[in-house]
Amino acid sequence: MARHIYIVDDDDALRHSVEVLLDVAGGFATASFASGEAFLDRVPYVEAGCVLLDLNMPGLDGLEVLRRLQQIDDRFETILLTGQGDIGVAVEAMKAGAMDFIEKPYDNRMLLTALDNGFARIEDREREANAIQEAREHIERLTPRERDVLLGLIDGKANKIIAYELDISPRTVEIYRANLMDKLGVRSVAEAVRIAFAAGLVPVFRR
Amino acid sequence: MHRVQARLAVDRTTVGLSMLLAAVAIAAVVEAISVSGPPEAAAHRALVGVLVVAGGSAAAALTWLWRTRPGARLLLARRELVQAVEFAAVMVVDEQDVIRHWSRGCEELFGWSAEEAEGQSPRVLLNSRTVEEESELWRQLRREGRCDLDAVHRHRDGRELIIHHAVKLFDHPDGRFSAVNALTDVTEWRRAEAALRLSEARLATAVSVQGIFIYEIDLITGETIWTTDGAFFGGASNSHRGPGESFLWGAESNALVREIVDDAIAGGQDRAHFDFEFPYPDGSQRLAEGWARIIRDDDGRAVRLLGTHLDVTERRARERALRAGEAERRAILATVPDAMFVCSEHGVIRACSTTACQLFGYQEAKLLGRNLLDLIEDGRGDETMCCEMLHAVNEDGEAVWPRPLNVRRADGELVPTSFLIGDATVEGTRMYVIIGRDMRATIASEERFHRLSNDLAQVSRLGMMGEMAAALAHELSQPLSAIVNFLGAADLMLDADPRADVQRLRSALSSAGGQAARAGEIIRRLRAFILRGEADMRAERLASLVREAATLALFNTSSFGVRLSYDFEHEHRLVLGDRIQIQQVLVNLIRNAADAMAAHGGERRDLTISTTMARDNLIEIVVRDSGPGIAPEMLERLFSPFATTKREGLGFGLAISRRIVEAHGGQLSAEPAPDGGAIFRFTLPVMEEVPA
Numbered sequence: 001m002a003r004h005i006y007i008v009d010d011d012d013a014l015r016h017s018v019e020v021l022l023d024v025a026g027g028f029a030t031a032s033f034a035s036g037e038a039f040l041d042r043v044p045y046v047e048a049g050c051v052l053l054d055l056n057m058p059g060l061d062g063l064e065v066l067r068r069l070q071q072i073d074d075r076f077e078t079i080l081l082t083g084q085g086d087i088g089v090a091v092e093a094m095k096a097g098a099m100d101f102i103e104k105p106y107d108n109r110m111l112l113t114a115l116d117n118g119f120a121r122i123e124d125r126e127r128e129a130n131a132i133q134e135a136r137e138h139i140e141r142l143t144p145r146e147r148d149v150l151l152g153l154i155d156g157k158a159n160k161i162i163a164y165e166l167d168i169s170p171r172t173v174e175i176y177r178a179n180l181m182d183k184l185g186v187r188s189v190a191e192a193v194r195i196a197f198a199a200g201l202v203p204v205f206r207r
Numbered sequence: 208m209h210r211v212q213a214r215l216a217v218d219r220t221t222v223g224l225s226m227l228l229a230a231v232a233i234a235a236v237v238e239a240i241s242v243s244g245p246p247e248a249a250a251h252r253a254l255v256g257v258l259v260v261a262g263g264s265a266a267a268a269l270t271w272l273w274r275t276r277p278g279a280r281l282l283l284a285r286r287e288l289v290q291a292v293e294f295a296a297v298m299v300v301d302e303q304d305v306i307r308h309w310s311r312g313c314e315e316l317f318g319w320s321a322e323e324a325e326g327q328s329p330r331v332l333l334n335s336r337t338v339e340e341e342s343e344l345w346r347q348l349r350r351e352g353r354c355d356l357d358a359v360h361r362h363r364d365g366r367e368l369i370i371h372h373a374v375k376l377f378d379h380p381d382g383r384f385s386a387v388n389a390l391t392d393v394t395e396w397r398r399a400e401a402a403l404r405l406s407e408a409r410l411a412t413a414v415s416v417q418g419i420f421i422y423e424i425d426l427i428t429g430e431t432i433w434t435t436d437g438a439f440f441g442g443a444s445n446s447h448r449g450p451g452e453s454f455l456w457g458a459e460s461n462a463l464v465r466e467i468v469d470d471a472i473a474g475g476q477d478r479a480h481f482d483f484e485f486p487y488p489d490g491s492q493r494l495a496e497g498w499a500r501i502i503r504d505d506d507g508r509a510v511r512l513l514g515t516h517l518d519v520t521e522r523r524a525r526e527r528a529l530r531a532g533e534a535e536r537r538a539i540l541a542t543v544p545d546a547m548f549v550c551s552e553h554g555v556i557r558a559c560s561t562t563a564c565q566l567f568g569y570q571e572a573k574l575l576g577r578n579l580l581d582l583i584e585d586g587r588g589d590e591t592m593c594c595e596m597l598h599a600v601n602e603d604g605e606a607v608w609p610r611p612l613n614v615r616r617a618d619g620e621l622v623p624t625s626f627l628i629g630d631a632t633v634e635g636t637r638m639y640v641i642i643g644r645d646m647r648a649t650i651a652s653e654e655r656f657h658r659l660s661n662d663l664a665q666v667s668r669l670g671m672m673g674e675m676a677a678a679l680a681h682e683l684s685q686p687l688s689a690i691v692n693f694l695g696a697a698d699l700m701l702d703a704d705p706r707a708d709v710q711r712l713r714s715a716l717s718s719a720g721g722q723a724a725r726a727g728e729i730i731r732r733l734r735a736f737i738l739r740g741e742a743d744m745r746a747e748r749l750a751s752l753v754r755e756a757a758t759l760a761l762f763n764t765s766s767f768g769v770r771l772s773y774d775f776e777h778e779h780r781l782v783l784g785d786r787i788q789i790q791q792v793l794v795n796l797i798r799n800a801a802d803a804m805a806a807h808g809g810e811r812r813d814l815t816i817s818t819t820m821a822r823d824n825l826i827e828i829v830v831r832d833s834g835p836g837i838a839p840e841m842l843e844r845l846f847s848p849f850a851t852t853k854r855e856g857l858g859f860g861l862a863i864s865r866r867i868v869e870a871h872g873g874q875l876s877a878e879p880a881p882d883g884g885a886i887f888r889f890t891l892p893v894m895e896e897v898p899a
Contacts, residue, residue, distance in 0.1 A: 011685045011689070013685070013686065013689045013718070013721070013722055013725070014685055014688055014689045014692070016689075016718065017688070017689040017690075017691075017692030017693045017696070017718060017719075017722070018692050020692065020693060020696045020714075020715055020718070021692045021693070021695050021696040021699070023696070024696040024697075024699040024700050024703075024711075024715075025696075025699055056681050081688070083680050083681035083682075083683075083684030083685060083688075104684040104685070104687065104688040105684055105687035105688040105690070105691045106688065106691060107691065107695075108691055108692055108694075108695025108696075108698075108699075109695070111692075
């Protein structure tokens with residue numbers, strides 16, 4: 001999987017130097033934008049990835065680009081680059097949702113590390129999204145009765161109680177329970193509960 | 208007398224006639240007696256006949272006489288009447304305008320005798336003027352039988368007489384007409400009448416112009432006897448007058464007036480004076496002043512009141528305004544925060560404010576009448592002051608003279624005061640209004656302000672440096688980041704494979720080199736900015752250059768109280784240099800000196816800038832101050848960057864100054880002054896010739 005990096009900086013030489021560096025480092029697909037506006041225009045059509053965003057630009061400055069990006073898309077991890085590092089700006093950047101904040105001039109290893117962190121987060125997020133998707137698909141395969149029995153199990157009720165509440169025999173509850181464990185591909189009730197939570201079948205906290 | 212004589216004359220005639228008749232009767236009786244004796248002949252009979260006839264005649268005469276006596280009496284009376292009427296001025300004129308009768312009264316009136324007048328035309332004779340035409344008069348006469356007219360006639364001696372004609376038409380039995388004119392001399396009367404009218408008109412005018420109302424009241428009956436017209440009350444006097452009551456007491460508001468008058472009467476006074484208000488028809492209340500004279504009879508009883516009202520509404524308003532104006536003036540003088548003087552043309556104080564008294568430490572009475580110039584100490588003499596005052600005032604009449612002057616207080620203290628002078632012409636007399644402000648507080652606060660603003664300038668200079676540093680940081684960080692990236696890429700390439708793609712490696716390195724050059728260019732541009740580019744060498748007049756720089760340097764700084772003096776070796780000396788750069792050096796040195804003296808806090812703040820010719824066509828400029836001097840360890844590194852004794856200083860000033868001076872071919876050096884303080888000297892090349 002190609003790791004997409006979007007370089008947003010008004011300085012041509014700097015953009016070029018970053019492209020060269022990342023090209024040599026390998027494994028990255030880079031795209032450069034001379035302004036925040038140009039990047040934001042392209043956001044809907046590009047893959048998820050890391051954004052190297054210069055803070056001090058004519059037009060929209062880095063912070064403003066970051067804020068707008070956060071509003072329209074959450075697939076990106078942003079690293080802010082600045083020639084004038086001060087704590088105030090760093091705090092603003094973190095509040096706005098930047099993953100990292102690097103003061104120029106910087107050691108290129110620091111930049112590469114930051115990018116690695118960014119992609120790790122993106123990959124985690126993707127894995128988690130996949131797991132949730134999978135859990136939902138499993139839950140959707142259950143019949144309404146099987147789902148009722150699962151809800152009872154989540155509440156920690158005994159088979160008899162579940163049978164009484166659903167007005168069916170305890171034996172039938174046992175059959176439903178075996179079926180749903182089979183459909184969810186789990187061996188224990190605890191695993192079944194985890195999938196139910198991941199799929200959002202029940203809220204984590206009862207109100 | 209005339210009447211008596213006329214009667215006597217009539218009586219004589221009657222008596223004579225009676226006596227004649229009596230004689231005839233007696234003769235006839237005697238004859239008759241003699242005839243009745245012896246009878247005689249025919250002669251006797253004839254005689255008897257004659258006697259009988261005579262007797263008869265006498266009897267007839269007596270009878271006639273008897274019978275005609277009443278007629279004669281009547282005639283007599285008529286003649287008497289006519290003669291009496293003759294004394295009246297009566298003129299009879301016939302239709303042909305010819306005088307037919309001219310009475311003795313006319314003779315007396317006009318001086319013409321009847322002989323002279325009768326047969327003449329009255330118009331010609333008397334040179335008459337009438338309003339109406341002659342023919343018109345006759346027409347009126349015929350139509351109405353009478354008419355009245357006034358005519359102006361001329362007396363024989365030339366006097367003009369105004370004569371009233373009462374004319375009646377006299378209709379003669381034979382069909383002719385005459386006009387009987389009864390004449391009355393009304394000259395005096397008419398004149399008196401005219402004079403009276405004139406005087407009445409004058410009185411009316413005076414009354415109405417002055418707003419005067421005159422009245423007379425019968426105090427016994429309480430009724431108004433007489434007043435001038437009601438214009439005083441806006442024509443409404445009648446409405447004040449109730450039946451059987453004086454208008455004066457009619458108005459409700461006049462109760463007080465009546466009380467005053469009654470008191471005056473009771474108190475035996477014969478005059479009363481009072482103010483009162485009365486309503487005007489337009490609804491306003493007007494104010495009047497009244498004087499009344501009480502007239503008493505022989506027993507001392509008040510019988511009449513004669514008085515005048517004078518409308519004083521406007522006058523009182525004016526007086527009030529005047530009083531208010533005066534009060535305002537006093538209030539202004541008492542409260543104006545500055546010392547204010549109103550002076551005559553020669554500076555004599557006519558009025559002054561309370562603050563002025565405080566400023567000068569004198570009582571107001573002691574200031575009034577003194578000459579303001581005597582109180583001011585300027586050290587330049589009164590004449591200069593006078594000139595300056597006049598000059599200050601003459602400039603377009605605008606008050607432009609905020610001059611600092613010292614005022615000698617009564618207790619001998621000298622007070623720095625700023626004066627402003629304005630002039631005004633009041634009723635042809637020129638006055639000066641002089642406003643003086645005690646500057647002690649201002650000077651103190653100014654000093655504080657200067658300190659503050661100097662701090663502010665320092666701060667803002669720091670701020671500017673901060674801003675510049677931020678811009679510089681960004682500008683420089685870009686190429687440096689790029690260099691780091693390119694070198695990092697090269698490093699990675701070599702790490703991965705020692706025999707890396709040489710082309711790519713070289714490209715990365717040359718890109719890094721390019722960015723390094725870019726960073727160098729940024730720094731060069733910055734230095735050029737600080738030094739303001741290429742020097743623009745020209746011939747400059749050193750003295751004016753120094754003066755300008757000193758003004759710039761000492762403006763709005765802690766330079767307050769610095770005594771600056773110049774000592775130029777030649778006023779017109781020309782130097783070769785960049786005006787701006789040399790002034791930068793001078794401003795730098797002067798400000799350093801002023802700052803050092805202010806920081807030192809010493810009383811003496813003397814700054815001297817002098818020039819002397821040095822060797823090799825160089826002129827030396829010396830800036831000397833009375834500050835704390837230069838510490839020996841500071842003296843060594845004085846001109847290196849970041850050397851500063853100022854808390855907020857960056858320490859570039861002297862370093863740059865030395866660079867500038869050296870660029871001009873001169874030298875900048877510093878040394879401690881023998882009596883404390885510091886001396887900075889620098890040299891500049893001079894132009895060959897010195898213009899005259």
